[in-house]
Amino acid sequence: MSQFVSPIGELVDRTIDPGALLSRVSSPSNGALIVFVGVVREVNEGRDVTGIEYSAYEPMAARELQAIADEAGARFATPHVAIEHRLGELALEDASVGIAVGHAHRGAAYEASRWIIEELKRRVPIWKREHYTDGTREWVDPASRSAQPASP
Amino acid sequence: MSQFVSPIGELVDRTIDPGALLSRVSSPSNGALIVFVGVVREVNEGRDVTGIEYSAYEPMAARELQAIADEAGARFATPHVAIEHRLGELALEDASVGIAVGHAHRGAAYEASRWIIEELKRRVPIWKREHYTDGTREWVDPASRSAQPASP
Amino acid sequence: MSVTVLLFASYADALGASSLSLDLPAGATVGDVLAELMSRPGADRLPPSPLMAVNQRYASADSPVRSGDEVAVIPPVAGG
Amino acid sequence: MSVTVLLFASYADALGASSLSLDLPAGATVGDVLAELMSRPGADRLPPSPLMAVNQRYASADSPVRSGDEVAVIPPVAGG
Numbered sequence: 001m002s003q004f005v006s007p008i009g010e011l012v013d014r015t016i017d018p019g020a021l022l023s024r025v026s027s028p029s030n031g032a033l034i035v036f037v038g039v040v041r042e043v044n045e046g047r048d049v050t051g052i053e054y055s056a057y058e059p060m061a062a063r064e065l066q067a068i069a070d071e072a073g074a075r076f077a078t079p080h081v082a083i084e085h086r087l088g089e090l091a092l093e094d095a096s097v098g099i100a101v102g103h104a105h106r107g108a109a110y111e112a113s114r115w116i117i118e119e120l121k122r123r124v125p126i127w128k129r130e131h132y133t134d135g136t137r138e139w140v141d142p143a144s145r146s147a148q149p150a151s152p
Numbered sequence: 153m154s155q156f157v158s159p160i161g162e163l164v165d166r167t168i169d170p171g172a173l174l175s176r177v178s179s180p181s182n183g184a185l186i187v188f189v190g191v192v193r194e195v196n197e198g199r200d201v202t203g204i205e206y207s208a209y210e211p212m213a214a215r216e217l218q219a220i221a222d223e224a225g226a227r228f229a230t231p232h233v234a235i236e237h238r239l240g241e242l243a244l245e246d247a248s249v250g251i252a253v254g255h256a257h258r259g260a261a262y263e264a265s266r267w268i269i270e271e272l273k274r275r276v277p278i279w280k281r282e283h284y285t286d287g288t289r290e291w292v293d294p295a296s297r298s299a300q301p302a303s304p
Numbered sequence: 305m306s307v308t309v310l311l312f313a314s315y316a317d318a319l320g321a322s323s324l325s326l327d328l329p330a331g332a333t334v335g336d337v338l339a340e341l342m343s344r345p346g347a348d349r350l351p352p353s354p355l356m357a358v359n360q361r362y363a364s365a366d367s368p369v370r371s372g373d374e375v376a377v378i379p380p381v382a383g384g
Numbered sequence: 385m386s387v388t389v390l391l392f393a394s395y396a397d398a399l400g401a402s403s404l405s406l407d408l409p410a411g412a413t414v415g416d417v418l419a420e421l422m423s424r425p426g427a428d429r430l431p432p433s434p435l436m437a438v439n440q441r442y443a444s445a446d447s448p449v450r451s452g453d454e455v456a457v458i459p460p461v462a463g464g
Contacts, residue, residue: 018171018187028193029195032191037184038183055313106464207393209390209440212437274461275442277463278461278462291459292462
């Protein structure tokens with residue numbers, strides 16, 4: 001591995017490969033690697049979903065993803081952070097987001113992974129429009145939804 | 153995906169493939185997939201490690217791994233649990249354990265993943281002997297170690 | 305002075321545009337941009353205080369805007 | 385009656401064996417197996433109350449053992 005690893009957060013318009021993300025956070029100094037993958041579900045809030053269209057304020061979203069990666073690296077003391085968020089048309093079971101963290105210890109790895117997805121959902125300007133089996137489409141506002149946590 | 157998925161926990165004597173574990177917990181019903189990988193670190197408790205030899209009370213360890221997978225499935229309400237623990241001689245950066253969980257929601261996926269690794273470390277009869285750069289070997293007793301969490 | 309206002313997702317649908325150019329007096333703030341925007345047809349479908357960004361950073365209503373700034377109105381984010 | 389005792393890792397090293405056959409009176413318990421084991425050379429390197437299993441399930445000291453049972457002495461586990 002390079003000595004000069006640094007956290008990476010970016011937008012992609014291709015398939016997210018969890019194995020490739022993992023290899024970006026592997027290091028002989030790490031005892032724990034975690035990959036989180038957010039996936040398009042067939043049912044959300046009781047409606048049958050056929051796909052999701054993700055869009056973003058691209059330059060700001062890219063900047064925020066990189067900032068979250070950097071902040072996670074500093075907060076949890078590891079350079080081994082890799083985040084990818086996909087944009088465009090996604091089908092069922094496609095990965096919309098992949099988050100890989102490598103850390104010496106598992107506790108910090110879990111905390112960093114969870115912190116990253118919550119920050120991403122809180123502040124990265126990405127939007128999704130769900131497509132339903134009845135042919136309709138709707139922009140998703142997570143805050144307007146029921147107490148049940150939104151996917152993923 | 154098969155309709156008849158059930159949790160799996162097993163011992164293996166080959167490389168653990170995180171991507172293959174992930175594919176075993178993918179399902180259109182899951183919005184979140186998590187893979188945890190425990191890896192052999194180059195330094196543990198301040199000593200330079202060159203490799204680790206894992207052994208087990210095999211039939212009991214296999215039974216406990218399956219029991220943990222089943223209990224996690226029941227406790228967190230998902231059949232999508234896959235655990236592999238490797239035995240034998242492992243080199244630096246080799247994966248000793250892989251835990252994949254798929255769930256509709258991310259909160260439960262993180263909780264299940266963390267619960268599984270803690271249970272595994274608490275009760276599965278597996279032992280490890282570290283090999284050090286000075287040529288010595290030592291059985292590891294996590295309880296006798298410092299407050300710093302043991303790897304991974 | 306002139307600023308570019310960017311609209312996204314449901315807000316772009318509401319106002320029928322993803323980008324607008326607004327003329328504002330010198331010394332205008334993010335709040336002034338929003339007030340101007342709220343007079344447009346369709347703006348009644350926006351909340352009274354949406355998230356705003358200036359030059360790709362979140363900004364509060366009292367933040368100043370300068371000529372040439374890129375001001376974005378950010379719908380509820382839904383990444384992940 | 386006869387039971388098989390399995391030893392692992394550092395405990396097998398301490399007692400110089402990974403498997404022993406012990407003869408015990410009928411009605412013996414896991415604690416009796418352990419007491420018998422503790423009289424062997426090298427057993428001073430075991431803790432006074434190690435984890436025990438009978439037929440691949442964790443068992444307390446007062447659990448009964450039967451002829452042919454597989455009794456295991458479990459060193460501190462270190463999986464993961």
